[in-house]
Amino acid sequence: MIPAVAQQIWCVAALLGTTALAIASSRSRRSTALVYGATFAISLVALAGALFSLIARTGATELTLPIGLPWLGSHFRLDALAAFFLVVVNLGAAAASLYGLGYGSHESTPQRILPFFPAFLAGMNLVVLADDAFTYLLCWEFMSLASWALVMAHHREPDNARAGYVYLVMASFGTLALLLAFGLLSGAGGGYGFAAIRSAQHTPSEAALVLALMLLGAGSKAGLVPLHVWLPLAHPAAPSHVSALMSGVMTKVAIYGFIRVVFDLLGPPSWSAGVVVLILGGATAVIGILYALMENDLKRLLAYSTIENIGVIFTSLGLALAFQANGFGLAAALAFTAALFHVLNHSFFKSLLFFGAGAVLTSTGERDMEKLGGLIHRMPLTSFVFLVGCVAISALPPFNGFVSEWLIFQAVLQSPDLPQWVLKIMVPAVGALLALAAALAAACFVKAFGITFLGRARSPAAEAAGEVDRYSLAAMFSLAALCFLAGILPGLVIDALSPVAQAMIGHRMPVQANDPWLSIVPIEESRSSYNGLLVFAFITAAASLAVYFIHRFASRAIRRGPAWGCGFADPTPAAQYSGASFVQPIRRVFGTLVFQAREHVDMPAPGDLRPARFKVDMHDLVWERLYTPLTEAVWFLADRLNQLQFLTIRRYLSLVFATLVTLLLVLAIWS
Amino acid sequence: MHNLAFDIAHLLAGGLVLISFMMLYQDRLYALLNIFALHAAVLAASVAWQAFIQNAPHLYVTAAIALVFKAIVIPVALHRIIKQLGIHRDIETAVSIGPTMLAGMGLVALSMVLMLRVTGAADPLAREDLAFALSVVLLGLLVMVTRRNAVSQVVGFMSLENGLVLAATGAKGMPLVVEISVAFSILIAFIVIGVFLFRIRERFDTVDVGALDEFRGERR
Numbered sequence: 061m062i063p064a065v066a067q068q069i070w071c072v073a074a075l076l077g078t079t080a081l082a083i084a085s086s087r088s089r090r091s092t093a094l095v096y097g098a099t100f101a102i103s104l105v106a107l108a109g110a111l112f113s114l115i116a117r118t119g120a121t122e123l124t125l126p127i128g129l130p131w132l133g134s135h136f137r138l139d140a141l142a143a144f145f146l147v148v149v150n151l152g153a154a155a156a157s158l159y160g161l162g163y164g165s166h167e168s169t170p171q172r173i174l175p176f177f178p179a180f181l182a183g184m185n186l187v188v189l190a191d192d193a194f195t196y197l198l199c200w201e202f203m204s205l206a207s208w209a210l211v212m213a214h215h216r217e218p219d220n221a222r223a224g225y226v227y228l229v230m231a232s233f234g235t236l237a238l239l240l241a242f243g244l245l246s247g248a249g250g251g252y253g254f255a256a257i258r259s260a261q262h263t264p265s266e267a268a269l270v271l272a273l274m275l276l277g278a279g280s281k282a283g284l285v286p287l288h289v290w291l292p293l294a295h296p297a298a299p300s301h302v303s304a305l306m307s308g309v310m311t312k313v314a315i316y317g318f319i320r321v322v323f324d325l326l327g328p329p330s331w332s333a334g335v336v337v338l339i340l341g342g343a344t345a346v347i348g349i350l351y352a353l354m355e356n357d358l359k360r361l362l363a364y365s366t367i368e369n370i371g372v373i374f375t376s377l378g379l380a381l382a383f384q385a386n387g388f389g390l391a392a393a394l395a396f397t398a399a400l401f402h403v404l405n406h407s408f409f410k411s412l413l414f415f416g417a418g419a420v421l422t423s424t425g426e427r428d429m430e431k432l433g434g435l436i437h438r439m440p441l442t443s444f445v446f447l448v449g450c451v452a453i454s455a456l457p458p459f460n461g462f463v464s465e466w467l468i469f470q471a472v473l474q475s476p477d478l479p480q481w482v483l484k485i486m487v488p489a490v491g492a493l494l495a496l497a498a499a500l501a502a503a504c505f506v507k508a509f510g511i512t513f514l515g516r517a518r519s520p521a522a523e524a525a526g527e528v529d530r531y532s533l534a535a536m537f538s539l540a541a542l543c544f545l546a547g548i549l550p551g552l553v554i555d556a557l558s559p560v561a562q563a564m565i566g567h568r569m570p571v572q573a574n575d576p577w578l579s580i581v582p583i584e585e586s587r588s589s590y591n592g593l594l595v596f597a598f599i600t601a602a603a604s605l606a607v608y609f610i611h612r613f614a615s616r617a618i619r620r621g622p623a624w625g626c627g628f629a630d631p632t633p634a635a636q637y638s639g640a641s642f643v644q645p646i647r648r649v650f651g652t653l654v655f656q657a658r659e660h661v662d663m664p665a666p667g668d669l670r671p672a673r674f675k676v677d678m679h680d681l682v683w684e685r686l687y688t689p690l691t692e693a694v695w696f697l698a699d700r701l702n703q704l705q706f707l708t709i710r711r712y713l714s715l716v717f718a719t720l721v722t723l724l725l726v727l728a729i730w731s
Numbered sequence: 732m733h734n735l736a737f738d739i740a741h742l743l744a745g746g747l748v749l750i751s752f753m754m755l756y757q758d759r760l761y762a763l764l765n766i767f768a769l770h771a772a773v774l775a776a777s778v779a780w781q782a783f784i785q786n787a788p789h790l791y792v793t794a795a796i797a798l799v800f801k802a803i804v805i806p807v808a809l810h811r812i813i814k815q816l817g818i819h820r821d822i823e824t825a826v827s828i829g830p831t832m833l834a835g836m837g838l839v840a841l842s843m844v845l846m847l848r849v850t851g852a853a854d855p856l857a858r859e860d861l862a863f864a865l866s867v868v869l870l871g872l873l874v875m876v877t878r879r880n881a882v883s884q885v886v887g888f889m890s891l892e893n894g895l896v897l898a899a900t901g902a903k904g905m906p907l908v909v910e911i912s913v914a915f916s917i918l919i920a921f922i923v924i925g926v927f928l929f930r931i932r933e934r935f936d937t938v939d940v941g942a943l944d945e946f947r948g949e950r951r
Contacts, residue, residue, distance in 0.1 A: 713872070721838070721869070
């Protein structure tokens with residue numbers, strides 16, 4: 061029996077082999093089916109292995125390969141945390157591969173995607189498996205570059221080149237921060253192995269610096285505000301199944317890096333770390349979902365909603381830090397498990413929604429919601445699973461989104477026990493932010509579903525849409541089924557997550573499997589409990605009864621009245637409720653502050669025949685206040701340094717010489 | 732015996748530094764080449780002496796390479812190049828000699844202070860050797876920086892490389908492979924730069940690197 065980690069490494073090798081296969085068969089027409097079929101099979105094997113080692117609690121297995129730095133080699137390790145994230149990665153990968161089997165056949169330039177897709181999967185697997193700083197950073201960069209290549213797959217479309225450029229800059233910046241963080245962690249001795257880092261002592265100031273660098277590095281990949289700017293550009297630019305992977309899975313790999321360093325390698329946290337993470341998480345959640353609400357491009361809306369969910373996850377991690385710093389093991393385990401549960405859930409429904417957006421894109425060629433509408437008649441199955449995804453992401457029972465957010469709120473409710481006043485005040489405030497974000501998310505997905513699938517078609521393309529192929533539907537239906545199952549059987553998931561919490565926090569949530577009727581009880585029965593199955597049964601029964609009674613006593617009864625025009629007084633579809641009009645109240649309440657939104661009505665003078673115009677000015681303050689000055693400063697400096705390009709040979713030598721002498725002088729004075 | 736060995740090594744390395752100063756002083760090309768040949772010869776003697784006191788016969792090879800290539804072949808070749816180019820009467824003064832000499836003294840003082848402090852634990856012979864070697868390297872760089880003529884920059888570069896060889900032989904147990912590769916790299920650099928000089932000559936009618944800048948429309 062080969063150890064579990066070796067099995068995963070073999071899967072990665074097989075994925076890299078698939079990359080070679082994709083390059084070799086790029087001229088063949090069967091290439092698409094071959095590559096996605098192979099990645100599907102490999103991901104399933106890797107998923108099975110990871111799931112087995114998570115549930116069977118096989119313990120950590122290690123492997124050292126003689127590649128990489130000659131005196132170091134590459135260390136890989138599969139423990140409970142890695143196993144959980146491998147489950148997330150490979151489940152998303154399997155679904156995306158299955159979806160790609162159908163979606164990929166519409167691709168105009170498959171040879172730009174096929175080689176990088178397995179490489180991207182391999183990169184994400186390797187990051188989670190890495191067990192030394194060098195391997196980790198190398199695999200991280202590999203993952204970033206592979207995903208960048210996928211973002212640039214359709215490089216001729218407008219804005220995609222810019223998206224790729226912004227992504228590349230932000231990814232490099234993030235890796236720089238990670239590099240510095242790992243440099244600090246391994247110290248002057250250069251203990252690059254995670255085991256050495258774990259056993260080393262870190263001073264409080266060092267730990268604070270590492271936390272800040274990890275928030276920059278992992279946060280820029282995950283999409284923490286204000287480092288999120290690349291995400292709504294790059295995620296929609298990629299092909300939809302890759303968007304699903306980037307949004308649903310790659311952001312989770314970034315969260316894995318954060319958890320690995322902050323909870324595992326850094327040692328016991330301080331409560332102030334929790335405050336920082338809480339504030340960032342809460343702000344990210346609200347700002348992300350406000351951006352999503354204002355968006356009319358379906359895929360960009362989903363990307364912004366990813367930012368919101370990352371904020372929710374980080375908030376929960378911040379709670380776990382705060383509880384752990386104060387020695388509240390059970391509450392910390394609750395918050396940590398909730399964060400992981402949300403990681404899993406978000407990977408389910410965000411992938412599902414991106415697949416749905418991809419299905420809409422293939423059958424209509426449109427991403428702009430204002431040109432869609434009425435798709436529920438032409439794509440009933442896609443509409444159904446998209447609705448499931450929307451309900452799940454809006455945190456409505458009985459689906460999975462509700463369970464994880466409910467668990468997070470249960471953790472928030474533990475905050476009065478905390479001794480620090482800052483936390484006592486901060487945690488409920490952040491809880492209120494989360495509640496606001498959840499409500500706005502619900503509004504956002506009512507808009508996403510309603511404008512896209514309900515009403516009448518707003519363009520000929522939407523009118524001519526048809527149902528997508530069976531592979532895509534299979535991928536979407538299996539994810540929808542997972543959303544449902546995780547929603548009604550949350551106890552199983554919580555129990556499967558317990559070894560991760562045990563390893564990272566030192567405590568675990570109470571065993572849920574013994575509770576009657578599949579209830580979950582986060583702390584104790586007298587405080588709170590939730591039963592997804594019961595809620596589902598109640599919703600089903602209540603809804604069926606309501607339908608029955610309405611049908612029996614209202615709609616079948618004969619009534620006499622004036623003919624009703626179904627609300628369509630105006631025959632043009634453009635007169636329907638639009639996405640912008642749907643969010644107008646929210647824009648008026650929040651947008652004036654967050655986006656500096658200003659409305660102008662341009663009324664023609666009496667006698668003038670031109671139509672009146674209504675205009676809304678919105679500003680992306682993060683770009684304007686942070687990134688624009690930054691780029692201007694960089695341009696200014698680059699302009700000054702430009703003169704260095706045109707010196708004489710002797711001047712260059714003098715520069716080298718002066719630098720050398722200065723360094724020697726510094727050495728002579730300091731040592 | 733040991734004291735004598737140390738003194739002679741010290742003398743030769745110190746002599747190398749002194750000759751570097753002579754190089755700084757010379758502004759005529761032929762004289763500069765002659766002094767470079769002397770530099771290389773003293774280096775060869777120093778390396779040979781190190782070979783003798785370290786009982787390391789392979790260092791004799793390095794000494795021979797230094798003597799044959801650097802003290803004879805390259806100076807002769809450069810002589811011919813200068814004659815072919817007709818620049819043997821050129822005098823060059825990018826930076827005047829007084830400040831250059833003062834800067835050189837400062838550099839030697841710096842390398843002494845630095846090396847003697849950094850290598851506190853090493854054996855005294857290696858310490859002195861490294862301090863002198865660093866001085867030679869820095870002086871070689873100074874020659875390159877203060878000259879405008881390509882030939883004298885080449886000479887400065889090679890004297891810098893002599894300093895590297897001095898450092899390499901001063902440390903016990905340095906494998907031969909390194910010296911040979913370094914010596915050959917220098918030879919290759921010489922060839923490349925020589926070819927480069929002829930290119931310059933063809934196109935600009937001078938080997939003053941300032942001509943390159945004029946060609947690019949730059950001002951010095």
